[in-house]
Amino acid sequence: MQTDLSRKLGIEHAIFGFTPFPAVAAAISRAGGFGVLGAVRYTAPDELARDLDWMQEHVDDRPYGLDVVMPAKKVEGVSEADVEAMIPEGHRQFVKDTLGKYGVPELAEGEASGWRITGWMEQVARNQLDVAFDYPIKLLANALGSPPADVIKRAHDHDVLVAALAGSARHAGKHAEAGIDIVVAQGYEAGGHTGEIASMVLTPEAVEAVAPLPVLAAGGIGSGEQIAAAFALGAQGVWLGSLWLTTTEADLHSRALTEKLLAAGSGDTVRSRALTGKPARQLRTEWTDAWDDPAGPGTLPMPLQGLLVAEAVSRIQKHEVQALLGTPVGQIVGRMNSERSVQAVFDELTRGFERAIDRVNRVAGRG
Amino acid sequence: MQTDLSRKLGIEHAIFGFTPFPAVAAAISRAGGFGVLGAVRYTAPDELARDLDWMQEHVDDRPYGLDVVMPAKKVEGVSEADVEAMIPEGHRQFVKDTLGKYGVPELAEGEASGWRITGWMEQVARNQLDVAFDYPIKLLANALGSPPADVIKRAHDHDVLVAALAGSARHAGKHAEAGIDIVVAQGYEAGGHTGEIASMVLTPEAVEAVAPLPVLAAGGIGSGEQIAAAFALGAQGVWLGSLWLTTTEADLHSRALTEKLLAAGSGDTVRSRALTGKPARQLRTEWTDAWDDPAGPGTLPMPLQGLLVAEAVSRIQKHEVQALLGTPVGQIVGRMNSERSVQAVFDELTRGFERAIDRVNRVAGRG
Numbered sequence: 001m002q003t004d005l006s007r008k009l010g011i012e013h014a015i016f017g018f019t020p021f022p023a024v025a026a027a028i029s030r031a032g033g034f035g036v037l038g039a040v041r042y043t044a045p046d047e048l049a050r051d052l053d054w055m056q057e058h059v060d061d062r063p064y065g066l067d068v069v070m071p072a073k074k075v076e077g078v079s080e081a082d083v084e085a086m087i088p089e090g091h092r093q094f095v096k097d098t099l100g101k102y103g104v105p106e107l108a109e110g111e112a113s114g115w116r117i118t119g120w121m122e123q124v125a126r127n128q129l130d131v132a133f134d135y136p137i138k139l140l141a142n143a144l145g146s147p148p149a150d151v152i153k154r155a156h157d158h159d160v161l162v163a164a165l166a167g168s169a170r171h172a173g174k175h176a177e178a179g180i181d182i183v184v185a186q187g188y189e190a191g192g193h194t195g196e197i198a199s200m201v202l203t204p205e206a207v208e209a210v211a212p213l214p215v216l217a218a219g220g221i222g223s224g225e226q227i228a229a230a231f232a233l234g235a236q237g238v239w240l241g242s243l244w245l246t247t248t249e250a251d252l253h254s255r256a257l258t259e260k261l262l263a264a265g266s267g268d269t270v271r272s273r274a275l276t277g278k279p280a281r282q283l284r285t286e287w288t289d290a291w292d293d294p295a296g297p298g299t300l301p302m303p304l305q306g307l308l309v310a311e312a313v314s315r316i317q318k319h320e321v322q323a324l325l326g327t328p329v330g331q332i333v334g335r336m337n338s339e340r341s342v343q344a345v346f347d348e349l350t351r352g353f354e355r356a357i358d359r360v361n362r363v364a365g366r367g
Numbered sequence: 368m369q370t371d372l373s374r375k376l377g378i379e380h381a382i383f384g385f386t387p388f389p390a391v392a393a394a395i396s397r398a399g400g401f402g403v404l405g406a407v408r409y410t411a412p413d414e415l416a417r418d419l420d421w422m423q424e425h426v427d428d429r430p431y432g433l434d435v436v437m438p439a440k441k442v443e444g445v446s447e448a449d450v451e452a453m454i455p456e457g458h459r460q461f462v463k464d465t466l467g468k469y470g471v472p473e474l475a476e477g478e479a480s481g482w483r484i485t486g487w488m489e490q491v492a493r494n495q496l497d498v499a500f501d502y503p504i505k506l507l508a509n510a511l512g513s514p515p516a517d518v519i520k521r522a523h524d525h526d527v528l529v530a531a532l533a534g535s536a537r538h539a540g541k542h543a544e545a546g547i548d549i550v551v552a553q554g555y556e557a558g559g560h561t562g563e564i565a566s567m568v569l570t571p572e573a574v575e576a577v578a579p580l581p582v583l584a585a586g587g588i589g590s591g592e593q594i595a596a597a598f599a600l601g602a603q604g605v606w607l608g609s610l611w612l613t614t615t616e617a618d619l620h621s622r623a624l625t626e627k628l629l630a631a632g633s634g635d636t637v638r639s640r641a642l643t644g645k646p647a648r649q650l651r652t653e654w655t656d657a658w659d660d661p662a663g664p665g666t667l668p669m670p671l672q673g674l675l676v677a678e679a680v681s682r683i684q685k686h687e688v689q690a691l692l693g694t695p696v697g698q699i700v701g702r703m704n705s706e707r708s709v710q711a712v713f714d715e716l717t718r719g720f721e722r723a724i725d726r727v728n729r730v731a732g733r734g
Contacts, residue, residue, distance in 0.1 A: 001730055014730070168634055169701075188555065189565035198556035198565040200587030200596060201633050201698040220567030229567060229596035231730045232723040266568050267535055294661060331568040334536075356599040357731045363368055363381070363598045364724045 001227070001353060003236040005182070005214040009034060009063055009138055009161075014237035015227065015349065016184075016216055017342075018067055018141070022051045022058075023249040027342035029062035034237075036065040036141055043124060045131045052135045065139030065163075066132045070125040070147050080307070087300065087308050094297045095312050098290050102324055104315050111318075126151075133158050139182075141165070143193065146178035163216070167195025169205035176210040183210050184239045187219030191242045191330035193280045194219060194271065200233070207234035222332030224352020228360070242330040247342045256320040257327060258339070266334030275313070275328065277305030283326035283333070287316065368594065368720060370603040372549070372581040376401060376430055376505055376528075381604035382594065382716065383551075383583055384709075385434055385508070389418045389425075390616040394709035396429035401604075403432040403508055410491060412498045419502045432506025432527075433499045437492040437514050447674070454667065454675050461664050462679050465657050469691055471682050478685075493518075500525050506549075508532070510560065513545035530583070534562025536572035543577040550577050551606045554586030558609045558697035560647045561586060561638065567600070574601035589699030591719020595727070609697040614709045623687040624694060625706070633701030642680070642695065644672030650693035650700070654683065 006014035012032030019025050025035030037055065042048040055064060129151065132140070140147070140155045141163040147155075155162045163182035166172035172183045185206035186192075187199030197205070199219040206215045217230035218239035230238045244250055246261050260283060270284035274291035277300055282288060291299050299305045316324045329336075340348075361367050373381035379399030386392050392402030404422065409415040422431060496518065499507070507514070507522045508530040514522075522529045530549035533539035539550045552573035553559075554566030564572070566586040573582045581603035588597055589610045597605045611617055613628050627650060637651035641658035644667055649655060658666050666672045683691045696703075707715075728734050 002732060003730055169632075187565065187567065189568050195634075197633050197698055198554065198587055199567045200554065200565065200593055201556050201701065204590060204592055205633060205701060220565050223571060225571055225600050226567055228599035228727055231727045232595035232599055233592050234723075234726070265536075266564050266572060267562075331564060334568065334572060354731065356601075357727055357733065359601070360595055360598045360724055360727060361733075363370055364721070365369060366724065366728075 001231075001350070003214070003231075005236040011063060013346070013350065015346070016065075016139075016237055016239045017244055018239060018241040019244045019250070021244070021250050022055050023251070024244045024247055024342060025064055026055050026058040027247070027249050028244070028346075029059045029064045031343050031346040032062075033346065034063060034065065034139065035059070036067050036139060038067045039125075039128045039132070040067075040069045040143075042128060045127045048128055048131045049134075052131065052137075056135060063136075063138040065141060065160075066128075066137050067141040067143060068125045068128055068132075068147075069143045070151065071122055071144050083303055083307055087304050088297075091297050091300060091308055094290075095308060098287070099312055099315065102286070102321055104312070104321050104324070105319050107311070107315055107318060122148075129154070133160070139163060141182075141184065146175045146180055149178070152179050165193070165218070166206060167193075168197055168202070169209040171195075172206040172215070173209045176213050180213075182214050182216060184216045184218050185235075186239075187217070188271070189281070189331040190219030191269070191281050191333075192328040193276070193278050195279075199230070203230060203233040203235055219330060220332060222330075222335050224349045224354070225356040226332075227349060227353050228356035232360070242332055243336060243345060244342065245327070245329060246336045246339050247345060248339055249342050252327070254317055254320050254325065256322060257317070257325050260322075260325060261327070261329065261333055261336055262338070264329075264333045264336075266331045269329060269331055269333060273299035273305060275306065275309065277302035280328055281330055282328045285324050285326040287324040287326060368598075368604075368717070370581070370598075372603040373401075378430060380713070380717065382713070383432075383506075383604055383606045384611055385606060385608040386611045386617070388611070388617050389422050390618070391611045391614055391709060392431055393422050393425040394614070394616050395611070395713075396426045396431045398710050398713040399429075400713065401430060401432065401506065402426070403434050403506060405434045406492075406495045406499070407434075407436045407510075409495060412494045415495055415498045416501075419498065419504075423502060430503075430505040432508060432530075433495075433504050434508040434510060435492045435495055435499075435514075436510045437518065438489055438511050450670055450674055454671050455664075458664050458667060458675055461657075462675060465654070466679055466682065469653070469688055471679070471688050471691070472686050474678070474682055474685060489515075496521070500527070506530060508549075508551065513542045513547055516546070519546050532560070532585070533573060534560075535564055535569070536576040538562075539573040539582070540576045543580050547580075549581050549583060551583045551585050552602075553606075554584070555638070556648070556698040557586030558636070558648050558700075559695040560643070560645050562646075566597070570597060570600040570602055586697060587699060589697075589702050591716045591721070592723040593699075594716060594720050595723035599727070609699055610703060610712060611709065612694070612696060613703045613706050614712060615706055616709050619694070621684055621687050621692065623689060624684070624692050627689075627692060628694070628696065628700055628703055629705070631696075631700045631703075633698045636696060636698055636700060640666035640672060642673065642676065644669035647695055648697055649695045652691050652693040654691040654693060 001013040015033035017028035020038040028035035161181040214236035216239040217235035272288040368380040382400035384395035387405040392404040395402035528548040583606040584597035584602035585606035
């Protein structure tokens with residue numbers, strides 16, 4: 001699977017794999033794709049440095065990248081404590097009541113909340129970048145709008161391509177104006193933050209909006225057939241996130257969550273503001289139902305919601321409370337029905353891709 | 368664009384075009400596709416007969432089909448008046464108030480409500496079938512579940528293939544068990560009644576669920592690139608509805624509505640219960656906003672909502688009340704930016720398809 005972009009990056013398959021797990025990211029790069037490590041959970045720069053050291057040793061000199069979550073709008077002089085103070089007491093009580101209703105135990109004393117939202121704050125993301133540019137990363141992706149101009153410049157000075165996620169053609173066009181290099185068009189069916197335009201419609205709209213910049217199609221892609229469809233729609237690559245969650249290299253820290261993912265169908269996700277305050281696709285659970293219930297207090301805007309639920313989500317995950325246990329994941333969760341190595345996933349993707357190419361050629365009378 | 372199904376039907380391109388307009392349906396068949404006339408608006412059998420007579424004279428002996436809306440569940444001995452009586456007075460008042468707020472004039476005396484919902488009632492659909500089977504239709508599609516077993520048998524006795532729309536793989540599987548011949552997998556991005564699974568995910572799931580039965584991909588398809596994507600996903604054909612609304616052969620009876628469609632972007636639709644009581648994608652208007660507003664009375668279940676709003680929708684359309692004027696349409700409305708003949712649309716679809724095939728072959732190294 002070769003495009004201008006894959007040739008530029010020196011990868012075998014134009015498959016970009018986003019994952020919070022260094023072992024998965026490295027395996028994606030080794031398999032001939034492009035591993036992109038999600039940095040949002042690293043609050044301490046030395047933790048990120050440790051994992052990038054590990055990546056460096058395990059990618060067999062293949063290229064890889066980093067995904068940060070840098071807000072488009074700069075908020076000056078606002079601390080986490082300031083933001084915490086903006087959370088209404090009624091919402092804190094709702095969290096407490098909901099956890100109580102399901103008997104969710106506390107974290108052990110001194111146990112850190114594993115789910116951290118502070119990576120969303122610009123200074124945290126900037127600290128991550130200070131670390132990242134010491135490594136030979138080839139791509140910097142931002143999940144929240146275009147990065148600030150100085151960050152784009154700094155990336156380009158380091159020969160690092162900049163990618164940004166977009167949920168609409170208009171959004172994609174703004175990224176292009178900001179000077180980024182690659183647009184990741186994130187369709188409605190994608191896991192995590194996503195808009196309302198489905199990939200089938202969004203991908204060609206984004207391609208048209210930013211040409212000649214390359215577009216990666218994201219959302220609804222978990223098979224070689226879907227990859228072939230994305231290329232037909234004009235993408236120069238595909239961006240897969242959900243699919244890796246059930247690979248053997250992934251470390252969800254919860255057997256119950258892995259089992260939930262393996263059992264879920266494509267109709268078992270919901271686009272909810274429960275996790276961050278912005279609509280993000282995730283497993284539908286009694287936790288998301290509680291937040292989406294019109295009879296409840298509703299969610300708070302980003303970043304308040306993320307701060308509000310951070311500890312609660314950690315407690316639910318840590319104690320594997322079945323009814324509430326969830327994770328961001330896209331509609332392709334319906335085909336994540338077995339645990340396999342990243343390499344086995346790649347083998348199946350490339351086989352499915354070739355089958356799909358055979359099929360469209362037969363339809364076109366070029367068989 | 369040839370598949371086993373297109374060969375079986377003797378058509379040049381595996382493109383199925385659903386439309387309420389006989390002139391459009393006939394033009395689709397003449398252009399080498401398969402025109403499917405939507406029958407829901409025909410309450411009088413002789414009107415349907417008149418339009419099928421016209422079709423017969425204008426299809427140049429090409430095959431065509433009919434789409435009915437036959438409820439899966441049979442309701443015995445319930446008249447339209449019985450159903451009307453179930454509508455709460457508060458909802459009637461809300462319709463009156465909303466129309467009043469926008470100064471929507473009454474229909475002229477004796478002027479029939481153009482938007483009719485009665486085609487949804489089984490007896491009306493059965494009367495339509497009595498007419499339709501006198502014509503050499505080759506396909507009978509049902510937009511609401513599988514048709515009753517006796518209707519499927521009757522179709523098969525007439526050598527008519529039966530298709531049914533499905534919004535999930537499970538739904539598709541039920542159709543297959545009922546003995547239908549073709550599943551139309553209707554993705555989230557489609558116009559009209561639709562579920563929450565996007566075409567990129569739904570198409571391959573439906574294909575897998577009903578193989579070896581053929582699946583037509585519906586939703587998000589308005590270009591040759593999207594058609595190629597659908598074939599990559601395993602579809603044996605595509606089912607397009609929205610795209611024809613801005614063809615020169617279409618007769619929307621409202622210049623203002625045509626202009627609205629030409630101007631709308633992919634983000635200007637909403638999946639709302641406002642029109643029928645079931646979620647249906649349509650242009651977002653102040654009318655849909657009023658029904659979707661949590662502060663309002665909300666919508667009634669099918670078929671109550673359709674009966675409740677039938678006259679109001681006719682008044683809005685007749686008097687072209689800009690803020691309220693809408694129509695069912697999918698997210699591809701964003702690329703419906705010019706008025707062209709059905710033949711010109713086909714020419715562009717086939718050119719775009721060939722370009723997409725070239726592109727995927729280059730990616731696959733088969734260029």
